[in-house]
Amino acid sequence: MSTESGDRPGSSPDQSVSPSSTRKADYSSSVLRLWRPAAQRNLRNQWSNLVSGKLKWGSASDSGRAHATALVNAYLSQRCMISMELGVLKDLADIRPKACQKLSKQQDSHRCKLLSSYASLVAAVSQMVNAHESMRCYRNQATDSHIMKFSNTPADKNDNGDGGGIPVFTFLSVPFSENLAQELVEMFQFELTLKRLLILELLAVGCEEKDCDKMSWHDELYLGEFEDLALCHLYKTKAGEVSSTGLKGRHFGVPSEQKSKLNNATFQVYLTTWIAEVNIDSRRVNEILALVGEDMNVCFR
Amino acid sequence: MLFFIQSIKSTPIAVSDRSIDPLAVNTRTAMESMIKKYQQKFRKAKEEMDRWSEAQSRLISQFNNVSSIIERLPIIRKEENFGALSCVDGIADAVLSKQLQSLQSILLSMGDTLAEFRGVVLSLEKLHRDGGEFVRGGSSGQLGAKQLQQQIGLKPSLSDCLDGLKLLYNMHFAEYRLKSSIVSALPLIVFKSSISDLSSLRQLLADQPNIPPDEVRSILDIIFAEEIS
Numbered sequence: 001m002s003t004e005s006g007d008r009p010g011s012s013p014d015q016s017v018s019p020s021s022t023r024k025a026d027y028s029s030s031v032l033r034l035w036r037p038a039a040q041r042n043l044r045n046q047w048s049n050l051v052s053g054k055l056k057w058g059s060a061s062d063s064g065r066a067h068a069t070a071l072v073n074a075y076l077s078q079r080c081m082i083s084m085e086l087g088v089l090k091d092l093a094d095i096r097p098k099a100c101q102k103l104s105k106q107q108d109s110h111r112c113k114l115l116s117s118y119a120s121l122v123a124a125v126s127q128m129v130n131a132h133e134s135m136r137c138y139r140n141q142a143t144d145s146h147i148m149k150f151s152n153t154p155a156d157k158n159d160n161g162d163g164g165g166i167p168v169f170t171f172l173s174v175p176f177s178e179n180l181a182q183e184l185v186e187m188f189q190f191e192l193t194l195k196r197l198l199i200l201e202l203l204a205v206g207c208e209e210k211d212c213d214k215m216s217w218h219d220e221l222y223l224g225e226f227e228d229l230a231l232c233h234l235y236k237t238k239a240g241e242v243s244s245t246g247l248k249g250r251h252f253g254v255p256s257e258q259k260s261k262l263n264n265a266t267f268q269v270y271l272t273t274w275i276a277e278v279n280i281d282s283r284r285v286n287e288i289l290a291l292v293g294e295d296m297n298v299c300f301r
Numbered sequence: 302m303l304f305f306i307q308s309i310k311s312t313p314i315a316v317s318d319r320s321i322d323p324l325a326v327n328t329r330t331a332m333e334s335m336i337k338k339y340q341q342k343f344r345k346a347k348e349e350m351d352r353w354s355e356a357q358s359r360l361i362s363q364f365n366n367v368s369s370i371i372e373r374l375p376i377i378r379k380e381e382n383f384g385a386l387s388c389v390d391g392i393a394d395a396v397l398s399k400q401l402q403s404l405q406s407i408l409l410s411m412g413d414t415l416a417e418f419r420g421v422v423l424s425l426e427k428l429h430r431d432g433g434e435f436v437r438g439g440s441s442g443q444l445g446a447k448q449l450q451q452q453i454g455l456k457p458s459l460s461d462c463l464d465g466l467k468l469l470y471n472m473h474f475a476e477y478r479l480k481s482s483i484v485s486a487l488p489l490i491v492f493k494s495s496i497s498d499l500s501s502l503r504q505l506l507a508d509q510p511n512i513p514p515d516e517v518r519s520i521l522d523i524i525f526a527e528e529i530s
Contacts, residue, residue, distance in 0.1 A: 194389065201385045252389040265376045266384040269396070272373055273386060276403075278395040 031139065031148070032163060038150035039137040039168045043177060044296055046131040050181060051289065051300045053128035057188060060124055064117035064195070065274050068202050071110035072267045075206040078103040107206045118199045119222055125185075125192050126231040132181040136161030136174055172295045180288050189232060191279040193245055196221070197252075198274055205262070217242065247279065332453060338435070339462035342428050343524045346469055349424045350517070353473065356417040357509070360480070363411045364506055368499045370404045371491055404491065411484050415477075422470070422477045429470040432463055455526040465520040476511035 081100050089095055138161040140151040154161060162174035172180075199221065204214040218241070220226050226242075229235035234243040244252050289300040376382055377400060380393045387393075436449070436459060449460040457465075483502050490498055 194392075197386065197389065247389050247391055247395060262384060263382075265379070265382040268373060268376050269382045269384065269386065272377055272400065273392070273396050276396050276399040278392070278399045 032166065034148055035137065035139065035150065035163050036166075036168065039163055039174065040296075042137045042150075042152070043135060043168050043174070044298060046135050047177075047181075047292055047296065047298070047300070049131035050128050050184065053124045053131065054188070054285070056124035056127065057121060060117050060120035061195075061274075061277070064114060064121065065271065067110050067114040067117055068198075068274060069271060071107055071114060071202060071205055072271065074103050074106040074110060076264070076267070078107070078206070104206065111203055114199065114202060115222055118195065119225075119228070121192055121195060122225065122228045122232065125188050126228055128185045128188055129232050132178065132185045135178050135181065137163070169295045169297070172292065177292065180292060184285060184288050187280045187285070189234060190245055190247065191277055192232065193234060193243055194247065194279060195274065196242070198270055201270060217244075328448070329453060332448070332451065332459070333456070335435070335459065336453070336456050336462065339432065339457075339459070340524060342432055342466065343462070343521065346425060346428055346466065347521070349421045350469075350473075353418065353421045356414050356421070360411065360414045361503075361507055363407055363414060364503055367404060367407050367411070367487060368503065370400055370407070371499060372496055373400065374491070408487060411487070415481050415484055418477045418480060422473050425466075425470040425473050429466040432466045436463065457524050457526065461523050465524055468520060469517065472512045472517070476509050479511060480506065
């Protein structure tokens with residue numbers, strides 16, 4: 001049995017192999033012999049895509065937390081500016097309005113950065129979703145050729161790309177691998193929705209001072225967001241609505257647009273919820289990655 | 302090379318420079334090699350103390366994480382603080398249980414850090430014990446108090462070495478006991494969530510009252526006096 005030792009991320013799953021005589025929907029042993037190395041390579045690539053998506057999520061979530069904290073702090077300092085004891089600085093002309101202006105500018109920039117962190121989160125999830133959906137390896141043989149090729153897209157509707165459910169490496173079959181990936185990706189999809197809700201609230205911080213309209217759940221937060229969310233299966237293009245599954249499979253009602261004055265405790269709750277990532281069970285995530293890694297003899301870190 | 306034979310109190314061993322007694326020369330070289338071996342032990346002790354300071358900064362950051370979670374607990378226990386998030390069913394419970402989970406895992410890793418401190422204490426104890434046996438059972442037989450006090454040039458005396466190792470061990474041992482009692486008190490504070498207790502405990506952890514840095518420095522200065530000059 002050939003085991004591919006070179007792990008080449010991004011390499012095409014297509015593979016040219018020696019001619020094969022039969023082309024049936026069920027897998028003959030000669031086809032399986034050719035299918036397996038191709039499937040192994042593909043599966044390894046997809047899992048490393050998943051892991052790299054998870055890493056991107058981690059750094060985007062971290063930077064998002066930092067920007068959200070900075071935004072809230074700038075807002076709170078601006079709110080305190082009026083009553084702040086300025087000491088010797090109080091005689092400077094226009095010191096308070098200037099400071100407020102500066103803090104408000106800071107908030108704008110933090111809001112921008114927060115939004116771009118959110119966009120990175122969306123990108124990370126769509127990468128993971130894509131990896132999850134590309135785990136099957138289909139035979140793809142041109143009729144006039146004797147070369148057997150494999151690809152991610154089915155050429156034959158009888159071919160479901162799972163090699164008949166045989167273990168690809170040691171014990172994991174394609175469907176089982178997909179189930180694990182599904183479990184993992186789902187956590188991030190739910191968490192993304194929850195984070196979207198938080199983003200919406202955080203972007204509104206400081207907006208009442210400027211009389212700008214608060215964005216609603218149905219608005220696109222950045223240009224092309226809905227397309228990206230559709231790739232994550234979090235946006236139904238036909239109905240034109242964003243998924244509202246915020247917590248472990250439970251839907252929530254779309255938040256009402258009341259303009260409530262936020263207090264410090266609520267800010268702290270928002271930031272804590274951001275850090276807590278309640279939908280992501282990191283112990284289970286590590287368990288899944290350890291299991292898959294062991295099967296493929298790869299260490300995902 | 303010129304050696305000064307110094308002695309704290311004037312004793313017959315302190316031979317005058319002119320008439321060099323062969324016996325004294327022998328003892329002197331034996332002493333010098335012994336001191337060298339002790340300095341080796343102090344180098345090892347220094348490495349161990351570096352390990353201690355790494356563990357110390359880890360412990361402080363773990364403590365900071367624990368206290369920020371503990372400070373947040375009362376706030377996330379109240380659902381009215383969840384603002385717009387309250388449209389998500391069960392969010393308050395989920396956040397709370399997740400925070401308690403992270404609290405638990407940080408407390409566990411603090412236990413690992415304590416084990417690291419304990420490792421340093423054990424190494425220092427071994428250095429101290431070996432040092433003592435070295436003098437008592439050394440090849441030169443029993444050494445008198447005078448020889449222990451004898452100092453060659455800038456080199457430390459044997460008793461400086463012995464006392465230094467003992468002190469370093471005692472300091473770190475006492476500090477380890479303090480730290481482990483503070484860490485074991487933490488879970489109780491979680492229930493009381495008293496923030497003033499937390500900040501005073503943090504201060505105590507950061508100060509390391511049993512390990513005065515000046516004293517450590519002066520011990521090492523005596524042992525490695527030649528290298529400083």
